[in-house]
Structure formats: C-alpha cells, structure tokens
Amino acid sequence: MLTPTVVAALAMTGLWLFALINVTPIMLWLERRAPAFMQDRLGPNRLGPLGLFQAIADVLKFIFKEDVNPAGSDRLLFMLAPTVGFVASLLTYLVVPFGPEVTVAGHTFPLVVIDTDAGMLMFLALSSLGVYGLVLAGYSSNSKWSLMGGIRASAQMVSYELALTISVLAALVPSGSLNLSRVVEHQIHQHLLGFLPAWNIFTQPLGFLIFLVAAFAETNRLPFDLPEAESELVAGYHTEYGGLRMALFYMGEYQSMAILSALGATLYFGGWSVPMIDANAAGAWIASLPLVSAVLSPGIGTALFGFSVLMVKTYTFLFVFIWVRWTFPRFRYDQLMRLGWKILLPLALLNFVAVAALAVAGKI
C-alpha cells in the first residue's frame, strides 16, 4: 500500500494540515493586534512577546466553556453543523499546487496532493459544500436569529458563487487547463512587455477585483457578514453555539479565508513562484545550507521554498481581509443581492467574454 506516491501525498497532506490548523491562532492574534494599531490602540499585549500567546489563552477559554444544547434544538444536526463547514474548508487544499515537479529519492511527482485536470472544479465543488454548515446551524438551533442567519447565508453564498466561478473560469482561459499546476506554469513561462511576469493580475485586473469581492462574500467577511450581522441578528447562525463548537465555526471561517487566499495567489499572482528566481535552484540552495544539508534533498528544498512563497502570498491576502474588515461598514441585504446579481455577475460575464475573445484571437 505504501507506494512512494502514497507517501508523498501523505507528506504533502501533513504539510497543508499543519499550515491550515495554524491559520486560526495566527489570525486570532493578527485580527486583534492589526486593527488595534489601525485604531491607535495597543491591543492584547500582556501574554508573551507582542501578545503572541493571547491565541493560546483564547483556545483554552474555548475548550473549557460549557457545551450547551438549546431546548427544542435538533440534536443531531446541531452537533453535526459546525463539523460540516470545518471539513469542507479543510478539503479544498488538495488541488492547490505549491511547487513544480520534483524528484525525491528517485521518484518524480508534482507538488500537489491530487494532480487532476478537474482540479479547479474539485476546489469549487468542495468549497460549495461549506454553506451546509451555516444553513444547518441556522435551522437546528431553534432560534429565529439563527434561522435568519442560515437563510441569508444560503442565498448569499449561492449568489456570489456564480460571480466567483465565472471570474475563476476567465483566469483559467490563458493556460487552457483546469489543472492549477498548469495555470501557475503558464504564468511563469510567459512574459509581458519582455520583463513583467504574465501573472493574471496584470492581464485581468477586472477579473481579480470580482474574484476578491466574491471571495469576501463567500467567506462571510465584512462588509458581507450579513449571516452573522451582530447589530440585527445577535450573532446570526452561531447565536446558540458556545465552546468548542463555536471554535469550529471560527476555524472553518479562517481556513476557508486562507484557502481562498491561496487560490487567489495561485490564479492571479503566480502561485508558488517568485519572478526571476528558479524554484529548483532555490531548493538546491536551501538544501545546501550548512545545518540542514544532512537531512534535506534538493527536491524537499524546492517544496519548502514553494510552500513558503505560497504562504507569504496567502498571508498578504489574509491581511487584506482584516484591513477591509476594519475599513468598510456592512452592506444592507438588498444592496448585497443587487451587487451580486446586477453588478458582479454581468461584469464577470463581460470579463469572461472579453478574455475568451482575446484567447480566440490569439492575443493571450
């Protein structure tokens, strides 16, 4: 059973899981400290250097809180709902590449867990399952606030999924493949005006803008956090949740933010690549560093390099998520629907038709 391919897939899964699980504590800290500085406050700075251990205190608090089942709630669905969203967001990393093909111990494999030409579709399919967690939580809580939040979540996420999908399709056109590895390779090997890397952000700025707005709506972040709008719905779909189940909702939300950020970096910012730097050469250099040269082979060095680059880009996106959250006020619900259906969707279609026409004319 343990063929080299399986071992490689397990190792890459472990790397991703480690990174994604750690997104939550890092974001908990970042989301308190960053807005504090934006508002000329200090934020939590008592626990550990720079308040870094605040995240641990938060997690401990979540663990020791009482697990409450509200009266009249649907027990099975109530317990299941937080895990659905959590698992759905935890599966999508499977198709996101973080490096070129590498050779480790004589076996060559691509640095992506599932290398399939339906990769992008699998990503969209798995991430579209996340809405069930929110809807079921809203339904099973037996509370009108939760129910309203669940209804809002389902309508919002289905609406914005359209704009998101169409903008993503347009980003796939230049490489002509649904495999994200091909998309990144295309962005590396082409050049615009002789020096600019052919990242899709330069050729499709409108598509990127639509993707970004839709990504905010898909992850229910401000200014689109209508499902949990605290001024109207107490806390929306997770009003009745506390303790670890509440923490699962948090983790699911942060993970889907992180994975959509990684997707945005892959589609529009060259993924794991850095302009002018060859990933294999960088990997060989990392593997030749004095302390680690005994344990690292060049292939693993390339993997670490690609993963670090992708993570840097991902966290840049995540910072934008926080930045926007503390800058813009929340939309009204009818404004949200109008933006999704009457502005974003036609713009996304226009962008897609334009990109397709250019591709047929051979300009991309």
Place this chain on the structure above:
Amino acid sequence: MLVAVFATLAVIAIVSAIVVVLHRNPVFSTMSLVVTLVSTAGLFVLLGSPFLAALQILLYTGAILVLFLFVIMLLNVQRERTAVTRASGMVIAAGICAVVLAGAVIRLFWAAYSGATFAPQNPESSSLVTIARELFGAYILPFEMIGLLLLVAVVAASWVAQKGDPAKSDTPEAPDAPAAASSVASGGKS
C-alpha cells in the same frame, strides 16, 4: 479493494436514497439527498472521471440542494403529520406492485450486467477535453436547446413571481430564488 469501496459507496447511496423518501422531516430528506449525491460522485471517481464527480457535487449538492434547503427554511415547512394508512387494501396492492417492479428491475439488470466486472473506464473517454468536444461538436444542437429551455424557465419563473401580490414581490428574496436555481444550472453547464 476497489470493489469494497464501490460496495460501501453504493450501500450508502441506496440507504440514504431510501431515507429521502421515508423521513418525515423535509430538512433530513434534503440532507439525505446530499449524501446520496456525494456518494454517487464517489462512484464517478471510482469509474475514472473526477470531472463528472466534481460537476455533480458543484451543481447538485453545492447549488440546487442549497436552494431546496433555502426554500424549506424560508417557507418553514414542518414535519409531515399525516397519519399512515394501515392494513388497507391499498397498502397490500402497493406492496405487490413494489415487489413485482423490484423483481423486474433486478431481472433486467442481472440479464444485462451479470457478466460485467467493475473496473475504471478509460480516463480519456470521460475527460474534460473529450466531454467538451462531444458537447460542442456532436451534441451542439441539444446543448443549445437546453440553454434555451432554461432561459424560458427563468423568464416564466420571474413572470409568475411578479404576477402575484405586487407588495410581496418587492422583497428581494422572492424573485431571486427561482432565478438563482435556473441560472446556476445554466451558468455551471456552459
């Protein structure tokens, strides 16, 4: 190994399909349908077509069934409360019909597939490129006709939604919901 995975997925699909019909709570029925569709997508993967599996989850599970749930929650559909008819002639007749139908179906499938073994198809036969060539080549006319049909459905749905109480059609959700269902289907398809 492959057969064991197939059997597990098949049993899950059939059991959850039965739950869809039998459960009294519409939300549970919808969620069972989700399980059915996801395990059928698993069967597609086993047959060597991750593309069809992804489409199945993306369209049916990710869009259409979410709208089912949306409508169930919006209308606040309650548990079914009608009493079960017991031991009447109708139940006996229905039982006989069910047994006969099941027998016929099993006989038919047995005759057609008893010698077949379960094995993945050639991945090329259901790859993205092959399906796209077929859809936009040999089947271009039916494909476009379906698009037209969905457009008609969207127009009809929004007309029906607006024909009712004009005060009610002002709420943003009401006209959007059916339009969302159809345009998700047509948007994902193209």
